[in-house]
Amino acid sequence: MDADEIRTLLGENIFERAKKYRKRIQQSTCTVNEDGVRHLSAVVQGKGGSYYYTQAWLRENGSFVSASCNCPYNENGEGTYCKHIGALLLEDAEQNAPAPAPVQNKPDAIPGVTRGAAGLNAEPSRKDSYASGLEMLFGRKWHGDAPTTDYEARRLLDTYKEAALENLGVDENTQRTGFAHLEPELTLVPGAQPWLRLRISDGGRQYVVKSIPDLLENIEHGRSISYGKALAFVHRWDAFDEESRALLQLLRRLVSARQSMDKAAVRVYGGAEQGPAGGTILTGEIFDALVQQYEHTGLLGGYELREGLPTITLTVERRRGGVQVEGSPALASVQGLDYDYLFSETTLWRMQRPGCTRLLPALQALGGKSLFFTSADATAFCSYVLPELGNKLNIVDPERLLLNQIPLEPVVQFYLDAPDAFRVEAHAEFLYGEDQVTPFAPAPAGLLRDVRAESRAKRLLASYLQTGVGGNEDVYGTADEDDIYRLLEEGVPALLAEGEVYLTDAFRNLQAAPPRITVGVSVHGSVLDLEVDTGEFPVSELKDLLRSLHQKKRYHRLRDGSLLRLDDSLEGLDELNDTLELSGAKLKNGHAELPLYRAPSLDWALSGQNGLRFNRDDAFRRISRSFHAVKDSEYTPPESLHNVLRKYQRDSYRWLRTLDGYGMGGILADDMGLGKTVQVLSYLLAMKENGQRLPSLIVCPASLVLNWQEECRKFTPQLTCVAVDGDAAHRAELAKQWADADLVVTSYDLMRRDEELYSGQAFYACILDEAQAIKNHTTQKYKAVCGVNSKVRFALTGTPVENRLGELWSIFSFLMPGYLPPYKTFCARFEKPIVQEDNKDALRRLNQLTGPFILRRMKSEVLKELPPKTENLHRIELDEQQRKLYLAAVVDAREKLRAAKPEDKMAVFAVLMRLREICCDPRLVADNWEGGSAKLDACVELVSSAVEGGHRILLFSQFTSMLDLLAKRLDEAGVSHFTLQGSTPKPVRAELVRRFNGGEADVFLISLRAGGTGLNLTAADIVIHYDPWWNVAAQNQATDRAYRIGQQNPVQVYKLIAQDTIEEKIVALQQAKQSLAETVTGSADGAILSMKPEELLELLEVPEG
Helix, strand or coil, X not given: CCHHHHHHHHCHHHHHHHXXXXXXXXXXXXXXXXXXXXXXXXXXXXXXXXXXXXXXXXXXXXXXXXXXXXXXXXXXXXXXXCHHHHHHHHHHHHHCCCXXXXXXXXCCCCCCCCCCCCCCCCCCCXXXXXXXXXXXXHCCCXXXXXXXXXXXXXXXXXXXXXXXXXXXXXXXXXXCCXXXXXXXXXXXXXXXXXXXXXXXXXXXXXXXXXXXHHHHHHXXXXXXXXXXXXXXXECCHHHECHHHHHHHHHHHHHHHHHHXXXXXXXXXXXCCCCCXXXXXXXXXXXXXXXXXXXXXXXXXXXXXEEECCCXXXXXXXXXXXXXXXXXXXXXXXXXXXXXXXXXXXXXXXXXXXXXXXXXXXXXXXXXXXEEEEEHHHHHXXXXXXXXXXXXXXXXXCCCCCCHHHCCCCCEEEEEEEEEECCEEEEEEEEEECCEEECCCCCCCCCCCCCHHHHHHHHHHHHCCCEECHHXXXXXXXXXXXXXXXXXXXXXXXXXXXHCEEEECHHHHCCXXXXXXXXXXXXXXXXXXXXXXXXXXXXXXXXXXXXXXXXXXXXXXXXXXXXXXXXXXXXXXXXXXXXXXXXXXXXXXXXXEEEXXXXXXXXXXXXCCCCCEEEEXXXXXXXXXXXXXXXXXXXXXXXXXXXXXXXXXXXXXXXXXXXXXXXXXXXXXXXXXXXXHHHHHHHHHHHHHHCCCCCCEEXXXXXXXXXXXXXXXXXXXXXXXXXXXXXXXXXXXXXXXXXXXXXEEEXXXXXXHHCHHHHHCCEEEEEEEXXXXXXXXXXXXXXXXXXXXXXXXXXXXXXXXXXXXXXXXXXXXXXXXXXXXXXXXXXXXXXXXXXXXXXXXXXXXXXXXXXXXXXXCCCHHHHCCCCCCEEXXXXXXXXXXXXXXXXXXXXXXXXXXXXXXXXCXXXXXXXXXXXXXXXXXXXXXXXXXXCCCCHHHHHHHHHHHHHHHCCCCEEEEECCHHHHHXXXXXXXXXXXXXXXECCCCCHHHHHHXXXXXXXXXXXXEEEEHHHHCCXXXXXXXXXXXXXXXXXXXXXXXXXXXXXXCCXXXXXXXXXXXXXXXXXXXXXXXXXXXXXXXXXXXXXXXXXXXXXXXXXXXHHCCXXXXX
């Protein structure tokens, strides 16, 4: 292009400016593509130190194609051609000007050439025209508009163009830090929101920031910005001083919130407000934070900061018919989120909202205003408005036009009386010096009264009592019992805060003194004898008092009409009442009898209680000491086991013996793997050595029957053990040996079938292993074990609570029938308040009842030598095909859950089970599935890597069909393995365990149900849970097959979780429910079947993206 063509392209004005900008070109390049199009690019310096990236495209013959510049004028080709583009084109035109054509002599005649235009065809169109240029670039088939770069391609180019220009002219590496300072400038206008503008400087000249959002964006991208000749720098966070950075962080919150609202299409309707250029409106929250940030300086944006209320000066002048009141200084208000503000021309006052709410209207009305009051209204102004302002008022009143109308503050006196035992009355009197205002006489003539103070006192009385007693509007009273108690409890303190309170003797006697109760307890055989002495309190009223305590009333009305406050001083009596009620015992003439097993909880409940004396006889004290100091008891383990038992196991032996000595039962709830079996065997051996001849019965899961027999042979060969198995005839034959045996071991299932065999046999102890098996008290299994005839009963379980607190009730109902209240009462008094209402008092009472009969120790507490255990959550992303199948199943599951009836729990369970199976391997639900399983691949990779590292592995899954798939893949990978399922016969189980511990296989595939209990597999040091189960306790039990006594190596536990699926929700549910059981020394479970429909649907939520 030549200069004339460039002038035509740009226009005369832009062309002239472009000529001046040729000297500002910093860098320029020219490249030629394969089509012959030349690409020109350059960096052109603009005004104020800014740099712009400029480009142009020209054909080989010099004709123009297009151009762009990232300056605000051209906007990357979207706007009009700018002076920077012109400068680039002019430079190219000068550098590539065509050489002048050589001068040739014009021949007169050239042979073969016809002169003139005659007979010639029309001259073809120029190839440098726009259309021919497009043909050259894109082929002859091009017909249409000029080509444009894709939007995304243009964004990519723009990003890197800007990046290439950001820091030109500034050496970023040598730039100082903390030199830039931002000065806030507030604009406060009455009736409008506050505006903020910023000024920026490096200690010298200040410049106004034109756009706060742009400033923040420049800092985020580290751009070089020039404000003028004196200030240009790369905008980074560290370029600003500490105070400015804090201000920027505050403004970033504001701008970010506004941008979020814009994206969400949130519009705030209201009048448009015009503020200073470059300013931004502040929200109440940001304004509060801004004031807080600058509070220590005492200055903000041109205003002096002060805390509290301003002092108003009132100048009073006489006017015809009244007074003129003028206030200063002039004030206006602005609201923050948490504070209110008043401001004058130079000062900003921050006010605490509760204290200023009533004063704000007066301050706004009087500040800078001139108000006229008639004489009558001036009196009301003095009575109602001026007292509110108090010491925040300076009155200039030479003629005392207002000062003489301000009344004295009266002394408020409240009088309370009880004309009879069931009614109260009250009134207020006001003392002005020597003058008194009373409801029963006319007020003194000419007395200037404080109407505001009198009205406030009357309103206070009316908030507790009814007006108009005896036809006098200023006398208040009530006969309502609740109102009287509320007056005693809350009203009297409120009246004392307002004035003086005078009580008649009759009113004082309305509140009864709390009784002084003495409880004496003595032991007579297996019975506790309780004697209750009420002192001066009428014994005849004790029953009614206990009923009021049980009903959680705040007070109790005695027969003489007085009210007894039921507060902490009667806590001991409440505990006593609770114990009596649990036992179904009744106080008769101050006496009651309780079962001996109430001794530990009664001692715990009544010791040290307020308002109650607790006297115990020596026998009761011995019981108390036995439970408080089990470790110090005189019971010694059998000699043969003295060196076998660990210290904590000897403690539990003494605990079992202590309970046995008093004929009580208990739950040994030690963590899995702490050797509950050997602890029980030591107790049974000691009982035999002490002359006990009756056999004891162990009931356990079928998988543990042989384990008990083996452990008995190993630790206590002195005990004769009969393991009940085989068919009905064989078991009947075995029953004949029971009388001569020391120990009979059977399973829950066989126990249920053989009830008749056990009905005629007396046992010394009946001990349930894995006692959570009887958690449902409606099953035949529960009823069968409760029918066993034994002197004492114990339960062994690492998880006394899995799903619900009702499971704990079932176990205690077996141990000591009647100890806990009936099941429905238990749920109402304990389970619902604890689980649904988080009632700490109900939890304390339950622990008080059950605590003495539960012994639980964790591995971390007693096995200091046990190697560490590390749990790893391994999230696995489903592949595309598996993910699609899962999402389709989620849609189907949602529909089925919405349609399911509340009672159709198993249908719900099946829907959720299908989703879990898809996460494990789609082949579990789709026989023709040809895709893969991301989790199976990840698991096999983990196993192979671990085996190569010399590790032994326990791999658990709830799905036996999944174990089959795993076994097939391990075979393909050449990894040796055993498989244990519920169908595996007991002798085979024991043999597999022995061979695995002997090192014959690297991996043990185990179903969660079959292998969760009774297995000792310490040869493994890695545990993999292929799929999470709702019951985290079951998973923990499975883990403890390896992490138990005898483990020498650190144990790694891997939980494989399919990401963004129901499995993640299961893990979250486990964690949320864990605390329930921990409160009563167990481990929690998801309790899936008790979940609400909306909770079930939440499990199906899939994260977006």
